Amino acid sequence: MPSLGADMEAGTLVQWLKRPGDALKRGDIIAVVDTQKGAIEIEVFEDGVLEKVVIQPGEKVPVGTVLALIRDSEIAAAPAPAVARAPAVSPAVVPVPTVVPGPAATPFPAAGRLRASPAARKRAEGLGVDLARVTGTGPEGAITSADVERAAKSVTATLREAGAPPARAGMRTAIAAAMSRAKREIPHYYLATSIDMFAAQRWLRAENEKRPVADRLLMIAPLLKAVATALRELPELNGHWIDGAFHPGAGVHIGCAIALRGGGLVAPAVHDADRKDVSTLMREVSDLVARARAGSLRSSELTDATITITNLGDQGVDAGFGIIYPPQVALVGFGRVQERPWVVAGTIEVRPVMTVTLSADHRASDGHRGGIFLSAIDRLLQKPEEL
């Protein structure tokens, strides 16, 4: 059972998406686990073959419990029992030729696609169940409508168990634990910088005029890219504080705080944000928001973040000073873009201005470096076309 956040102690296995014998590739989603953050998809991190499932759907187990055994693909499977050779036919026995009535006796090879009965397919459509996640009990392992109904029920049951109001209560508890820990353990310092967003807005407008509606950008995309790029200059803000020492992040994985409908929030990561272009970042953030609200986030997205951003500008907030999500060491907050009188080259102009804040862990960095980080963001946003 992977830890899907510093505050997670246990999880309930909802469903296996792979069966013993299935080949696994790094990145495959093999199971769904229900946590206080909702149902999370669990990925594997190495190639191999699913040897054995240890924990059954419905079981709640502590973090660290073995869920399944994965055999390295290079190690041979446990030897199958030797096939007994056919005994030699005694010469006295005349073998009787078997009469094969018609073609029915030899089953046609499977077409290599998912085996689900027509009724199961119809039912799955009605219930919104993904057949790839259902274990079949019908002839030749085919998925039947009853399997689909069972799968639908198990998901709803698990969700209900930790369910609607209780789920929110669970998430509340999780947020409470993480934030209390942050305020208890992390000596925060807070910085704020107001940034002239004129160049960024002009660039965004021009860029969007060239793009089809579906590919248009929101301001969050260049902001994300600016944070990611600035973090390369200030690596001490990007990583984790664990056991009294700072561990720099292996990549720039930016957690995006996403408010969930009905309350609570999650902060899944956009991986390697510094190495992706603005369009890719836009797509990934949209995808994360949609999946966070649909409750289908992946385990790595919940555990890998090396820094978090929060954007409360849409709510009209001028500046937000967030609480760091442990064991991360920094959090960047974006306020709203607001037209203000602004001095540009000695004259007062009306400019769109945004306040960017940094909450940082003083154990890992100092205010001096934090200030450089915010200025770097400012500098980068003045040349958005270079992002």
Add this chain to the structure above:
Amino acid sequence: MKTTYREALRSALREALAKDPRVFLMGEDVGRYGGTYAVSKGLLAEFGPERIRDTPLSESTFVGAGIGAALGGMRPIVEVMTVNFSLLALDQIVNNAATIRHMSGGQFSIPLVIRMATGAGRQLAAQHAHSLEGWYAHIPGIRVVTPATLEDARGMLWTALEDPDPVLIFEHQTLYNMEGTLDGEGPVDIDRAAIRRPGKDVTVITYGANLWKTLEAAEMLAREGIDIEVIDLRTLRPLDMTTIIGSVQKTRRAAVVDEGWKSGSLSAEIAARIVETAFYDLDAPIARVCTAEVPIPYPKHLEDAALPQPHSIATAVRQVLARA
């Protein structure tokens, strides 16, 4: 009333002969011998040689004579000894009886009833024991019925006689000695299939003597917690698809038990129609339990092995449920 299938058939014949002077019985050995399966025993004495007529051993002749009599306003009941022998009269049945209404532009109809024995199980070997009723069910213009119960043996004949078009009644030869209690002597419909055992897990469709093998399989399966619904088709043409599809939509699984061979069979027709109409209700491939594709063997153990049996029906049902 305690009775047998044979007595129920005879009682139906007697009632028809008594009620309608246009009705007469004709066939090989139906008179003096009392019928190959003793169905018409005693009727010659009761109704006389005008109405219980022995015929020469020529199926084409006496079936043709029956068609002529029907055209002439009579209500003939023709007995053909077995379905195998009826092949000699195929021309009369398929080319004449089934088509005259159509060929005459509706001016003539053939209110003819042909009774014949069908099926295996009594060691009568390959020339007396085949199940070819599915062939007849292929032909537009005739109705094919298969009484499996005492009620149907007693009640189908009169309804068939009232039909203005030819009706073929197939009596499975293992049923003649079947005993039981018969409540009510009235005519029964020949349009609808009957659910002989309601169940929820698999719809098993059958007819004739295989109804009883299927019900035996149902008992075996019930002990394993499998609850099958057994449909007795009763009428093979036209098929009552309403009853079949309604049941399959409930159980989502179907098996067909048919003593005919699989290839080009009635079981194939039923399976195809289920797939055509209820594909999205199916949870498993449709199973068929049919006779092995061999001429019916004479030795008892081989004959048993060739035919659908309760255990093979139960096995097929378990496979459909993936409980094999």
